[in-house]
Amino acid sequence: MNVSSTERDGGPQRLRLTYARDESLRFISHQDEFRMWERTIRRTQMPLAYKQGFNPQPHMQFAAPLGVGFSGSRELMDFRLERPLPEAEVTARLTRALVPGVRIVHLQTVELQATPLQATLLGADYTLRIQTAGLPDGPGRVREFLERTEIWRTRQRKGREYRYNLRPVVHELSYAGPTADGLHVALQLRVQMLEGATGRPDEVLDELGLTDFPYLLHRDRLYFASQAEDAAVFAPYTLARQSDIAWPEAVPPKRKARPRRRQHAQGQGNRSDSPQDFGSKAADEFR
Amino acid sequence: MLDTPRQITQILNKVLPRVSVPARYTGGELNSIAKDWSDGRMRSRVALAFPDIYELGGSNLGLMVLYDLINQRSDLLAERVYCPWSDFEAVMRQEGIPLFSLETRHPLGDFDILAFSLPYEQLYTNVLTMLDLAGLPLRAADREGDCPLILAGGSGCYNPEPMSAFFDAMVIGEGEEVVFEVIEAHAAWRAECKSDAHRSRSDLWRKLARIPGVYVPALYDVTYRDDGCIDRIAPTVAEAPATVMKRIVKVLPPPVTKFIVPYVDTVHNRAAIEIMRGCTRGCRFCQAGMIYRPVRERPLEEVLQAVDDMIVQCGFEEVSFLSLSSSDYTYVEELVRRIVEKHGHAKLSIGLPSLRIESFSVGLMELLEKGRRRSGFTFAPEAATDRLRDVINKPIASQDLLQTAAEVYSRGWTTIKMYFMIGHPTQTDTDVQAIAQLTRQVLQVGRAKIGRKAKVRVGVSTLVPKPHTPFQWVPLERTAQIDRHVAILREGLRDRSIAFTWNEPRETIMEAFLTRGDRRIGDVVERAWELGAKLDAWGEHFQFAAWQQAFDELGLDMDWYLYRERARDEVLPWDHISAGLHKEFLHEEYRNTFRGGVVDDCREHCFSCGILGNFKEERRETADDAWCCPPLGRNKERQPVDITPVPLYFNEDMAPDLQGQFPTRVPQRRAGTVIREVAAAP
Numbered sequence: 001m002n003v004s005s006t007e008r009d010g011g012p013q014r015l016r017l018t019y020a021r022d023e024s025l026r027f028i029s030h031q032d033e034f035r036m037w038e039r040t041i042r043r044t045q046m047p048l049a050y051k052q053g054f055n056p057q058p059h060m061q062f063a064a065p066l067g068v069g070f071s072g073s074r075e076l077m078d079f080r081l082e083r084p085l086p087e088a089e090v091t092a093r094l095t096r097a098l099v100p101g102v103r104i105v106h107l108q109t110v111e112l113q114a115t116p117l118q119a120t121l122l123g124a125d126y127t128l129r130i131q132t133a134g135l136p137d138g139p140g141r142v143r144e145f146l147e148r149t150e151i152w153r154t155r156q157r158k159g160r161e162y163r164y165n166l167r168p169v170v171h172e173l174s175y176a177g178p179t180a181d182g183l184h185v186a187l188q189l190r191v192q193m194l195e196g197a198t199g200r201p202d203e204v205l206d207e208l209g210l211t212d213f214p215y216l217l218h219r220d221r222l223y224f225a226s227q228a229e230d231a232a233v234f235a236p237y238t239l240a241r242q243s244d245i246a247w248p249e250a251v252p253p254k255r256k257a258r259p260r261r262r263q264h265a266q267g268q269g270n271r272s273d274s275p276q277d278f279g280s281k282a283a284d285e286f287r
Numbered sequence: 288m289l290d291t292p293r294q295i296t297q298i299l300n301k302v303l304p305r306v307s308v309p310a311r312y313t314g315g316e317l318n319s320i321a322k323d324w325s326d327g328r329m330r331s332r333v334a335l336a337f338p339d340i341y342e343l344g345g346s347n348l349g350l351m352v353l354y355d356l357i358n359q360r361s362d363l364l365a366e367r368v369y370c371p372w373s374d375f376e377a378v379m380r381q382e383g384i385p386l387f388s389l390e391t392r393h394p395l396g397d398f399d400i401l402a403f404s405l406p407y408e409q410l411y412t413n414v415l416t417m418l419d420l421a422g423l424p425l426r427a428a429d430r431e432g433d434c435p436l437i438l439a440g441g442s443g444c445y446n447p448e449p450m451s452a453f454f455d456a457m458v459i460g461e462g463e464e465v466v467f468e469v470i471e472a473h474a475a476w477r478a479e480c481k482s483d484a485h486r487s488r489s490d491l492w493r494k495l496a497r498i499p500g501v502y503v504p505a506l507y508d509v510t511y512r513d514d515g516c517i518d519r520i521a522p523t524v525a526e527a528p529a530t531v532m533k534r535i536v537k538v539l540p541p542p543v544t545k546f547i548v549p550y551v552d553t554v555h556n557r558a559a560i561e562i563m564r565g566c567t568r569g570c571r572f573c574q575a576g577m578i579y580r581p582v583r584e585r586p587l588e589e590v591l592q593a594v595d596d597m598i599v600q601c602g603f604e605e606v607s608f609l610s611l612s613s614s615d616y617t618y619v620e621e622l623v624r625r626i627v628e629k630h631g632h633a634k635l636s637i638g639l640p641s642l643r644i645e646s647f648s649v650g651l652m653e654l655l656e657k658g659r660r661r662s663g664f665t666f667a668p669e670a671a672t673d674r675l676r677d678v679i680n681k682p683i684a685s686q687d688l689l690q691t692a693a694e695v696y697s698r699g700w701t702t703i704k705m706y707f708m709i710g711h712p713t714q715t716d717t718d719v720q721a722i723a724q725l726t727r728q729v730l731q732v733g734r735a736k737i738g739r740k741a742k743v744r745v746g747v748s749t750l751v752p753k754p755h756t757p758f759q760w761v762p763l764e765r766t767a768q769i770d771r772h773v774a775i776l777r778e779g780l781r782d783r784s785i786a787f788t789w790n791e792p793r794e795t796i797m798e799a800f801l802t803r804g805d806r807r808i809g810d811v812v813e814r815a816w817e818l819g820a821k822l823d824a825w826g827e828h829f830q831f832a833a834w835q836q837a838f839d840e841l842g843l844d845m846d847w848y849l850y851r852e853r854a855r856d857e858v859l860p861w862d863h864i865s866a867g868l869h870k871e872f873l874h875e876e877y878r879n880t881f882r883g884g885v886v887d888d889c890r891e892h893c894f895s896c897g898i899l900g901n902f903k904e905e906r907r908e909t910a911d912d913a914w915c916c917p918p919l920g921r922n923k924e925r926q927p928v929d930i931t932p933v934p935l936y937f938n939e940d941m942a943p944d945l946q947g948q949f950p951t952r953v954p955q956r957r958a959g960t961v962i963r964e965v966a967a968a969p
Contacts, residue, residue: 025550027309032550039548039602042633050634054699069304097602099317099548131300214301 012049013084014114016076017094018106023071023216025101030065036099037077043097046090047082063117064124064193064222069202072219074105076117084109115226122223122234123171123192126201131214135185138175141208142187146173152247153203163247166207168240169199192234193222196242288383288422292392298382299392306375310550311341314367314389317548318601320354321390322364331470333357333365334388334398334435338405338413339824344369346555348543348609349441350404353466355543363470366390366398367547370413371420373822379420386420395421400436400473402466403454405443408801409794409824411450414439415816418453425813427455427505432480432488436473440466444502445533445578446754446861449801449808451504455488456495459502459864460533460578461564463540468498496527500534502864503527509806515847517805517858532865533578537905538913539564539585544596548603557638558603560593561585562622563610567889567915568643568955569932570681571876572669572708574753575611578866580898581906582890582915587618591625598630607638614639614646623654631657642666644683644691645954656698663702663742664695670711671721673952677883677938678713680876682955685725692729696736703729703743709772710750710764712880713941719772722747723779730784744786747776749795753802754861755868757876760853763799766792793831797823800848805860808848811837869897875931882945883938888955890915893925894932 021033028036038058041048050056059080066072081090091107098104145151151166172190179186187208191199201217223230289295303309314321324332335354337344344350350367357365366388371379378384385394395401401421403414415425418437424430427437439450440458447457458465472494480486489505496503506527510518522529542560549556565582566575594606606626610616619639626637637655644666668688670676676683692703707722726745733741749769752761769792780787800808814837822828838845853859855874862870872894879886886894893899899906899916911918917925934947935955 024313024315027303027313028550029310031552032310035552035556036548036550038604042602042604043599045599045633048633056634068309100315214297215304216300 010083012112013081014078014110014112015081015087015090016078016108016110016117017104018074018076020073020103020105021066021071021075022101022103023218025099026071026216027068029068030062033066034060034062037079040094040097040099040102041079044093046085046093049080049082061116061118063224064121066219070217070219074221075219076222078110078114078117080112117224120225121193122225122230122239123190123194123199124222125220126189126191127176127218127220128187128189128201128205128210129179129184129216129218130186130205130210131184131216133183134178135175135210138177138185138187141210142173142175145170145204145208151207153207155203165240165245165247166199166203168238168245169197170204171199171234171237173204192237192239194239194241197240197245288385288394290385290394292387295384295387295392295394298384302378302382302384306378307372308341308551311369311372312375312389314392316550318545319367319390319547320358320364321366322358324364324391324393328362329364330362331364331399331474332393332397333363333400333402333470334368334395335365336368336395336401336403336414336417338370338403338410338417340372340822341369341549341551342553343824344404345547345549345551345553346557346559347404347406348559348561349406349462351543351546353402353462354547355545356463356540357466357470366393368395368417370410370417370822373828376416376420376821385422386417396423396435398435399477400438400470402438402440405439405441405450407824408443408449408798411443411801411812412816412820412823414450414453415813416821426452428452430455430488432486434488436469436491438469442574442578445574445864445866446802446804447502447504447864448509448806448860449804449812451806452809452813454504455492457502457504458534459500459531460866461536462534463536465498465500465534469495469501472498493524493526496522496524499532502531504806507863516854517860519858520860520863530863530865532901533867535581535867535902535905536583537909539583541589542585542593544593545600546597546603548601555607556603557605557607557636558594558597558601559607559609560590560597561610562590562608562613562619563616565915566611567615568612568681569876569886569889570669571679571757571880572711572750572753573611574756577755577868577873579611580867580896580916581902583913584617584915587622590622591629594626594630594635598633598635604634605636605638607640609640611641612643612646613641614643614648614651620648620651620654623651627654627657640665644668644688645956647691649694652694652698663700663704663744665704665706666691667706668725669706669708670714670718671707671725672718674883674938674940675711675714675718675721677885677941678880679711680879680886682885682952684954685728688725689728689732692732693736696733696741701733701737701740701742703733705729705743705745707745707747708750709747709776710769712758712761714764716772716775719775720779723776726780726785727782730782734784739784742784742786745776745780745788747773747787747789749790749792751795751799751802754859755866755873757873757880759803759859759873760855760877762852763796763849765850766796769795791826791829794823794829796845796849797829797831797834800845803860804848807841807843810841811843814840865901867896867898867901869895869900872896872932879932879934881941882934883941884932884934884945884947885936885938885952885955886932887935889926891926891956892933893917893928895928895930896932 049059061078063076087107091104095104148167152163153166154161154163169192174188176186176188189201189204205211223234225231335350337347337350354365357363368388387394418425437455439454440462444457444459476491476494492503492505495501496506506524507520507522509520512518546558563584565579567582570576669681670679695703709719726743730743752758773789815833818833818836820830820833906919917928935953936947936949937945
């Protein structure tokens with residue numbers, strides 16, 4: 001039994017799953033994926049641990065959510081079982097219950113109190129696959145991107161726009177040429193992924209002017225500061241912080257917290273005082 | 288237009304990143320079945336179409352049942368198709384993408400049969416959108432021989448007339464058996480066409496008309512009187528019966544357990560197991576309670592086994608037990624207890640919608656306390672005064688509601704949701720104000736138990752009189768009256784702990800003229816669709832003006848369809864379709880409405896609604912306890928039987944001179960045939 005010796009016998013077991021999610025699943029969101037994994041584990045009837053509360057959530061943590069438009073080769077997720085099981089058995093039971101398009105790469109037990117994966121995330125490698133027979137100016141576009149020190153882009157967050165500099169969070173970009181099937185060309189990308197300073201491959205692709213073609217964003221692997229080999233790969237790079245890449249005037253001056261206004265007795269008391277739309281009415285039905 | 292799955296796949300890769308929720312159109316879900324089209328054994332390929340977006344269609348149990356049944360046969364295949372959202376529809380039109388199935392992306396025109404579900408009227412224009420996107424002629428009369436057979440089923444078919452022009456055939460009633468008869472008839476016709484070039488589509492129609500429960504609109508003629516009412520609806524060929532009787536299954540077939548597990552967050556994102564079909568309460572406004580008779584309960588062991596199978600095959604974290612009145616299911620307490628015992632530790636959440644206040648026992652509540660909870664319960668009193676509850680035949684005592692509310696709040700639940708209706712016949716302002724008063728009383732009860740955390744949600748809809756119910760003769764409430772009543776309620780329900788939602792009157796109006804419409808409404812549907820009506824169930828798309836204009840252009844009067852009280856002897860547009868009920872039964876109940884006569888649950892007392900008369904053979908072939916209708920034959924134990932609904936009592940305000948079985952108000956089901964344990968095996 002490959003249970004970590006630091007665990008009490010019979011106590012909860014934390015497992016780290018490395019898996020691949022292929023392009024047939026690239027249009028599902030992270031919430032969809034979360035629910036998909038919860039159900040996969042439920043199908044195995046292994047004792048998945050749940051948190052407390054009236055609407056308990058399963059003990060599942062993703063290193064770096066993939067999101068819509070992506071596939072991945074080495075994605076990581078931690079989950080917890082209430083009672084330990086041999087790793088070979090967990091792998092076998094999971095494999096039988098997987099949805100089409102998902103494959104298990106590796107499974108191992110980790111310490112119950114191990115640092116969350118997200119906390120030590122450094123960056124990732126991506127393959128950007130563009131559907132086109134040839135891209136003669138591919139190398140040129142890449143060279144031109146890399147030569148610039150400032151690439152200002154605009155994104156939305158919480159309904160507000162913000163500007164940031166994309167260049168410092170891109171550490172490697174290369175044109176890999178046509179793929180074996182002759183229908184695509186590929187680019188290789190390495191970006192950092194830190195709080196407030198993450199390089200997004202779709203932003204890179206858009207900046208390169210290539211989003212008119214059908215494309216696939218494939219994450220080849222993630223890098224974690226807690227792994228020595230990963231840290232070594234990222235050691236030569238100068239990692240940018242949020243303040244390094246933010247547009248100077250974008251940060252609003254700090255406001256003093258306003259006192260909360262009390263609800264008037266005769267004012268608009270009803271929060272959902274409205275005709276109800278069909279979608280929420282249907283969802284509400286029988287709830 | 289593109290026409291192969293490969294071409295469609297290639298273009299989807301390009302366009303899907305641009306639309307909202309692309310997973311609506313990609314398929315590949317666990318348990319979805321993609322069969323091989325080149326398999327020589329395939330005799331018929333069926334596309335099951337739900338005319339709304341994936342989020343609503345993806346959890347539809349009826350479609351899943353047919354999908355499961357058809358795919359079990361090695362010589363048949365079934366795939367799904369839903370209505371695209373407006374952004375993807377625009378992309379499809381722009382790029383020439385035909386409407387395609389989810390499993391193999393075949394254009395709909397490649398299928399042999401297209402079977403649409405018609406669960407509610409707001410979806411009618413989506414049917415036209417889907418036919419148009421599939422490149423198929425909208426009207427059945429315009430379809431050539433090689434066009435797929437276009438079929439409809441579902442509760443909307445009980446008044447098939449508004450959509451009758453667009454379907455080759457419409458199935459009335461339960462589809463589990465008849466769907467195969469239709470597939471066979473179609474396959475036989477196609478074989479005949481191969482050998483005989485003179486076979487036409489009308490030969491197919493005649494074949495289908497001979498199948499019991501199948502209505503073929505093209506084989507019926509409708510004539511009108513000068514006043515606009517229908518003179519006659521009559522078949523034009525011998526194969527078509529004067530009345531199409533619904534189909535029922537004698538016992539419920541084994542439940543689906545291998546549900547398709549959606550990626551998209553559908554509205555009911557959970558497993559659903561039907562525990563009972565039909566309802567014995569006889570509420571006068573309720574179409575489902577009338578058309579799904581007789582009541583057949585699913586054996587308890589079958590339900591429990593289905594839950595076990597579902598967990599292994601799907602892994603849903605919640606299972607919902609569906610019926611029209613779940614706490615009336617005989618074994619409901621034992622069901623919940625055994626599910627919680629077996630699966631509670633794995634945090635399986637139990638959904639029990641359609642709870643009936645009178646039979647929602649404390650025992651049941653305590654069982655539902657365990658395991659994973661939701662925030663509250665939903666009850667549907669529908670009316671807030673005793674008098675009006677007598678009128679609609681849903682006589683619960685306010686005291687029972689408040690007591691139940693107290694029990695619910697004191698067990699850790701924080702929210703109670705209640706449904707009410709306005710627009711009932713004989714309703715007054717007092718009745719409407721009583722809704723606000725009753726809600727406040729419930730909130731007070733909640734506050735007494737848990738203070739400020741207590742919440743009440745009130746949903747008020749407007750009564751839409753439905754075909755095959757005692758209210759089918761009732762006029763719709765006028766908009767000015769509805770607005771006034773909503774205003775009374777908004778005023779009376781102002782509180783931070785009360786959330787009040789109501790229906791937009793124009794949406795109610797649309798449902799009302801569609802549900803009791805005749806064939807001329809079909810022209811209105813088509814014209815409104817041409818003018819841009821679509822996705823009418825969704826607020827952002829609903830365009831009342833298009834409908835208004837369609838009526839005007841066709842010279843029809845919307846008000847005539849809405850506000851007219853139907854005469855007793857009027858030929859109603861759905862008279863040639865039977866739900867198994869005698870029209871006389873419905874009319875007697877309609878008269879009881881205005882006398883405030885409360886009629887008992889028919890498990891306690893049978894009123895010969897017509898089901899037993901029309902389904903004698905089927906009843907004889909089932910076990911005594913298989914239906915809640917009395918068993919046939921001698922020396923059988925059964926509830927008392929009358930040939931007409933005899934009220935338990937008459938409301939003293941409305942009919943002071945009349946006496947029912949009892950001189951005073953008594954509850955329904957006082958013999959207490961409510962909850963039982965499964966008898967220990969002998």
